[in-house]
Amino acid sequence: xxxxxxxxxxxxxxxxxxxxxxxxxxxxxxxxxxxxxxxxxxxxxxxxxxxxxxxxxxxxxxxxxxxxxxxxxxxxxxxxxxxxxxxxxxxxxxxxxxxxxxxxxxxxxxxxxxxxxxxxxxxxxxxxxxxxxxxxxxxxxxxxxxxxxxxxxxxxxxxxxxxxxxxxxxxxxxxxxxxxxxxxxxxxxxxxxxxxxxxxxxxxxxxxxxxxxxxxxxxxxxxxxxxxxxxxxxxxxxxxxxxxxxxxxxxxxxxxxxxxxxxxxxxxxxxxxxxxxxxx
Numbered sequence: 001x002x003x004x005x006x007x008x009x010x011x012x013x014x015x016x017x018x019x020x021x022x023x024x025x026x027x028x029x030x031x032x033x034x035x036x037x038x039x040x041x042x043x044x045x046x047x048x049x050x051x052x053x054x055x056x057x058x059x060x061x062x063x064x065x066x067x068x069x070x071x072x073x074x075x076x077x078x079x080x081x082x083x084x085x086x087x088x089x090x091x092x093x094x095x096x097x098x099x100x101x102x103x104x105x106x107x108x109x110x111x112x113x114x115x116x117x118x119x120x121x122x123x124x125x126x127x128x129x130x131x132x133x134x135x136x137x138x139x140x141x142x143x144x145x146x147x148x149x150x151x152x153x154x155x156x157x158x159x160x161x162x163x164x165x166x167x168x169x170x171x172x173x174x175x176x177x178x179x180x181x182x183x184x185x186x187x188x189x190x191x192x193x194x195x196x197x198x199x200x201x202x203x204x205x206x207x208x209x210x211x212x213x214x215x216x217x218x219x220x221x222x223x224x225x226x227x228x229x230x231x232x233x234x235x236x237x238x239x240x241x242x243x244x245x246x247x248x249x250x251x252x253x254x255x256x257x258x259x260x261x262x263x264x265x266x267x268x269x270x271x272x273x274x275x276x277x278x279x280x
Contacts, residue, residue: 054156
């Protein structure tokens with residue numbers, strides 16, 4: 001079977017105010033005006049800009065799909081009791097210093113750091129196993145300060161959890177996603193299904209609560225650092241995926257199964273696993 005996997009990307013913004021405090025002091029001896037006494041010049045004090053506190057965890061946002069792919073965001077948080085599409089599950093600090101030099105917030109190294117940190121923390125937030133997460137439609141997206149915010153001292157990054165609802169849409173959430181994968185199986189509202197076999201032209205990834213004909217049922221993980229080649233990753237899933245499909249089939253002698261292996265491009269982006277599918 002062939003393969004394709006939509007991946008997301010990310011952002012955040014908070015402004016800091018600069019306040020100017022001006023004080024005027026004068027002094028005299030007694031109550032008489034002494035024109036010969038030296039006069040004190042007015043003094044002006046200016047406070048430094050308050051450090052950007054960054055975004056808050058557990059904040060909710062109503063982001064469209066395109067905004068979730070952006071590296072920065074100016075969207076304001078919304079009431080989590082109202083429909084929303086993303087929830088901030090972690091906030092961290094960017095390490096932007098390399099060999100004594102400060103890197104730009106939009107540099108490849110800084111962005112790579114954040115793109116690794118957020119997915120690594122997602123499993124702790126949603127619960128369950130890594131296999132559960134990989135068989136779900138839940139993903140992490142991330143945001144960093146704008147260049148202007150970074151120049152003003154902002155050094156935070158923000159990790160949000162989202163739920164895909166098809167190829168290019170985010171599902172509306174009525175709460176957060178904390179612990180939702182902690183059960184024995186992935187609930188249909190979060191589980192990954194397909195509108196057709198994974199190698200079919202009409203294949204689209206959807207939530208299993210939507211109309212579908214195939215379901216992702218298992219994962220084939222790889223330990224190699226470098227991409228071992230298409231033939232190796234293809235061969236790795238044949239027996240495991242066939243056995244997995246037989247294990248969930250009503251009739252173990254008659255069933256359809258598929259295997260979606262990672263491409264070299266997906267491997268480079270961090271997806272070092274394939275998925276087993278079965279027809280329902």
